[in-house]
Amino acid sequence: MSQAPLQHALSEALNARGVTQAQFSELMIRLLDHGVLCRSESKKEAELYDRYLQIPELVEDYLSVLHIRLHHERRFTSLRLFPPGAEIPGEADSDDGFNSGLRxxxxxxxxxxxxxxxxxxxxxxxxxxxxxxxxxxxxxxxxxxxxxxxxxxxxxxxxxxxxxxxxxxxxxxxxxxxxxxxxxxxxxxxxxxxxxxxxxxxxxxxxxxxxxxxxxxxxxxxxxxxxxxxxx
Missing domain, CATH: 1.10.10 (Arc Repressor Mutant, subunit A)
Incomplete structure (x- = not known):
């Protein structure tokens, strides 16, 4: 069975950056499951963070479809997910004072x-x-x-x-x-x-x-x- 157009486009974009679909899936599942990823936390998180750096726009485009925003703290090499409306420093405000990745x-x-x-x-x-x-x-x-x-x-x-x-x-x-x-x-x-x-x-x-x-x-x-x- 041939791939759907969106899946095919994603596969081609990943291949161009040297990342497999399985590796992309592992990264996204980890982010969506945990809501946070810190490079300094463990060898595994360092590997996933470095993988994100290979394909940041693909990760963010994927999350945007779900209306989830990703906050990348480059100084401290960490990633954190925020739901729609959540307040992120330097970005859009929210009515909630305390917000987070997956609520x-x-x-x-x-x-x-x-x-x-x-x-x-x-x-x-x-x-x-x-x-x-x-x-x-x-x-x-x-x-x-x-x-x-x-x-x-x-x-x-x-x-x-x-x-x-x-x-x-x-x-x-x-x-x-x-x-x-x-x-x-x-x-x-x-x-x-x-x-x-x-x-x-x-x-x-x-x-x-x-x-x-x-x-x-x-x-x-x-x-x-x-x-x-x-x-x-």
């Missing part, structure tokens, strides 16, 4: 922690405490204190609950941490990725800092769909 709900605790991480990242940025990769490294105690000051509540005390919360932050490619370190220990250090700025807008951050603490609501947040931490 899966975050829990109230996850929303709260992301807001705190964004505020702490902004503080580190103002203080010039950012490394060459645009990352901010802070002790867990500082994040716990910021949660108390901004939202009126500390991080979860139970190890299981706290580990699950920060595991989700790693899955969303918002932080780095040593998986061998216990998050019960406030001396543990976490690295906040610059991608945090693409999820929490300056407007929401200003409201949080200007209006004081308020309980985070599930209506405030939707997340990039991602199921696994960096696969090797």
């Amino acid at each position: 899966n709900r975050l829990s109230q605790q996850e929303v709260a922690l992301i807001l705190v991480l964004r505020a702490e990242y902004d503080k580190s940025l103002r203080d010039g405490q950012i490394d060459e990769h645009g990352q901010a490294t802070l002790p867990l105690e500082a994040i716990n204190l910021a949660s108390k000051n901004l939202l009126g509540r500390p991080l979860p005390e139970g190890r299981t609950e706290r580990d699950a919360l920060f595991r989700r932050m790693r899955q969303l490619r918002l932080i780095r941490s040593d998986g061998d370190n216990s998050l019960e220990d406030n001396e543990t250090w976490l690295t906040i990725r610059p991608d945090i700025t693409s999820l929490v807008t300056d407007t929401v951050l200003s409201q949080l800092l200007g209006e004081g603490a308020r309980p985070a609501s599930n209506d405030d947040a939707e997340e990039p769909s991602e199921k696994d931490e960096g696969e090797q």
Whole structure:
């Protein structure tokens, strides 16, 4: 059976760039399934990111048919998907303050922690405490204190609950941490990725800092769909 015109055109465009249909499919499935891709996360994500660089216009054309936008953070070699209407720094505004790749709900605790991480990242940025990769490294105690000051509540005390919360932050490619370190220990250090700025807008951050603490609501947040931490 002959290929449909669109599939044939895509196949020819891919072949011209040295990418197979199977490789293109793998990249698109990963992006649509996870909603985020960071080159520094794993060998597999580095391979897929480099593949994207071979065919950026084909990936973006494919996503545009679905009305999904791709935000490419070139400085930090990351890709993140956003649905129609989502606010992307430097692009079209949205009525929602907190937007994401494929609109899966975050829990109230996850929303709260992301807001705190964004505020702490902004503080580190103002203080010039950012490394060459645009990352901010802070002790867990500082994040716990910021949660108390901004939202009126500390991080979860139970190890299981706290580990699950920060595991989700790693899955969303918002932080780095040593998986061998216990998050019960406030001396543990976490690295906040610059991608945090693409999820929490300056407007929401200003409201949080200007209006004081308020309980985070599930209506405030939707997340990039991602199921696994960096696969090797």
